[in-house]
Amino acid sequence: MLLLLFVAPVDEVYFVTQRDVSTDHHQLRSLNEVTLLQGTPGTLGCVSFGGYPVPEIAIYFGDLDLTHQFTLSHTLTMKGQLGLRIIYYRTERWTDQLTVSASDDGKRLTCVSTVSDTGSVNTTTKLLVTCEFS
Secondary structure (H helix, E strand, O other): OOOOOOOEEEEEEEEEOOOOOOOOHHHOOOOOEEEEEOOOOEEEEEEEEEEEOOOEEEEEEOOEEOHHHOEEEEEEEEEOOOOOOEEEEEEEEEEEEEOOOHHHOOOEEEEEEEEOOOEEEEEEEEEEEEOOOO
């Protein structure tokens, strides 16, 4: 049996706020804006589709690397006919503890998904911070 493995680039990257994200990346739209409540931990994820080997995902808040605050996971599916199958990864980084302040309003979050030797695919979203008054 001959097994050929190739390096493949990432197809798409999305910021999402719900964990029950569609498995079909053609049904997704990355968020242009993410709204979080000041001082309250919020949920945010970056989902990357495609790439081989497993892509690395990094998340930045301006120049600040927040990657360590997000948990990494991936799932693998095989597509195509027996003998001509393609390995397809869905790679994610999630946090339920992203806490922001009013001074973060309007800043940019960037998610970068990279497979060595194929380059990177990224998405950027604007952070909107709401304040709750008592």
